[in-house]
Amino acid sequence: MKFRISPHIELVQYPPITEVKSWIAGRTFSPDRPLVDLCQAIPDYPPAPELVDFLRERMKDPLVSKYSPDEGLPEVREAVSAWYGRLYGSAPRPSEICLTVGASQAFWLAMTVLCTRGDEVIVQLPAYFDHPMALQALGVRPVFIPGEKGGAGADADVRKIASLVTPRTRAILLVSPSNPTGEILSPEAVRQLFELAREKGIALVLDETYNAFIPEGAPPHALFADPGWRDHFIHLASFGKTFALTGYRAGALVAAEGFMQQALKVQDTMAVCQPRITQHAVAYGCECLDPWVAANCNMMTRRHDAFRAAFTLQGNPFELAASGGFFAWVRHPFAGKTGREAARILAEEAGIICLPGEVFGPGLEGFLRLAFGNIADEEIPQAVERFLQIDPGRQ
Known part of the structure; x- marks a missing residue:
């Protein structure tokens, strides 16, 4: 070359x-x-047979082959918001949800808005490999938090993370359930990390791609019930795993409406919108497939x-x-x-x-x-x- x-x-x-x-x-x-x-x-x-049947019928509508609004169809974002409400006990508003081409694109949107070249993001080890790869591609430095015993031990060390924050730090990045260990952050740990992000004036970015596979019990965390969550919390979601639609690339970015206005500038130049057929699949899953x-x-x-x-x-x-x-x-x-x-x-x-x-x-x-x-x-x-x-x- x-x-x-x-x-x-x-x-x-x-x-x-x-x-x-x-x-x-x-x-x-x-x-x-x-x-x-x-x-x-x-x-x-x-995917669920009834979802396949639903999509077969939807494909007959010529509109399904068209663009949608950058952030996704309003009725789909309403369905996703309601799904969050059932899983977490409280939910972001539809205007705080942007449908993305997988959780990976949601991560790119978040990091592109948050960071510029030379900035830092604190990353828990073991880290989902796509995250450091994306940060490095953007010229952002991942600052790694070593895990105990190579990663065994679900909850992050808040004091250790606090010691790594510098004037260049823009976010704390965590994945729960973890990819690659499968371990789950406790609601208490998520709350402590959110409070740390609030204290330091940075963002807590939480990737919960596998949140539908947490054994039944209490909600994964209660941050969406906090009136101040929008100031320091960004959520990444994947419905591809939830509804067995990995090839459909069904993700979402959840953040404050003001943050979303900035993210849509990147969305419009990157993917324009999540495919409509994927959006219809996500809406059907959120509305009909809880059991x-x-x-x-x-x-x-x-x-x-x-x-x-x-x-x-x-x-x-x-x-x-x-x-x-x-x-x-x-x-x-x-x-x-x-x-x-x-x-x-x-x-x-x-x-x-x-x-x-x-x-x-x-x-x-x-x-x-x-x-x-x-x-x-x-x-x-x-x-x-x-x-x-x-x-x-x-x-």
């Missing part, structure tokens, strides 16, 4: 899932020992419990450090090897693909992320058995 590449982009790691899947490109796996894909976290089940979503949450809880029970049996050389929802965060047994090297051994010798720990942040080479949420219940024993057959003393 004769033209110049941005130095910020050159610093960004290559997409981890694309890299790992390239290791097995062209390989053939036998029916009696198929590939076990623990790489990408997607529901293994299809279906709850049943899937219960199924994923059973799947997690089954995976955890099988994986922690005596004799497994891999150590389960943390787990929940779609994920297991595992310490691999290969002394002196990176997570990337360990993941390649699993891919080449056991027919298992997963992600190396170092793609989730510095100092995590001893770990692997397993996305067990995308394999069926009956596949779990056979998948775990392959880990037990690995010789950690191999050269």
Whole structure:
């Protein structure tokens, strides 16, 4: 290439899932020992049949193929607002919701409005890899908060985070339930972090992509009930996981109306709008699929419990450090090897693909992320058995 590449982009790691899947490109796996894909976290089940039927009818309307307002159709944002109210006990107004092309675009919108080159965002480790990648692409410095024991321990250390705030800090970024550990921030921890953001005059940005897979109980947090949430809180959502619509790219940004006015400047130049068909799917899901979503949450809880029970049996050389929802965060047994090297051994010798720990942040080479949420219940024993057959003393 004769033209110049941005130095910020050159610093960004290559997409981890694309890299790992390239290791097995062209390989053939036998029916009696198929590939076990623990790489990408997607529901293994299809959308609800009634949603599919609904979309089939909606596609007959020529208007579905047109643009919508940048922030999304009013009736869809009203449905999303009502859904928030049921999940959290209180909700943002429809005017405080912008429908986006996945939660990743919602994150880009938020960071583009909040930050300029040279600014800092505090990021909890292990971090969802797309977040540091996006920050680096924007020329924003991620300031990492090391997690206890490589990430086991759900609640962030508020005092440690406070010590990292500088005049360049624009936000504290957290993911709950965590990708990659599956752990859930307690409502008390979320409140403390919000109060810290308010004290420091910065934003708390919370990505709750997997909030529909928290076992039934109290709301994930009560920030939307706080009259002052709009001054220091930004929420990122994904309905792709909730309604098994990952390919539809169904996300949302939730923030104060004044912030949204700035975000729409970026939205209009980036994606214009979320596709209308995706918006109709999200609205239908929010209005009609609460029982279906709850049943899937219960199924994923059973799947997690089954995976955890099988994986922690005596004799497994891999150590389960943390787990929940779609994920297991595992310490691999290969002394002196990176997570990337360990993941390649699993891919080449056991027919298992997963992600190396170092793609989730510095100092995590001893770990692997397993996305067990995308394999069926009956596949779990056979998948775990392959880990037990690995010789950690191999050269």
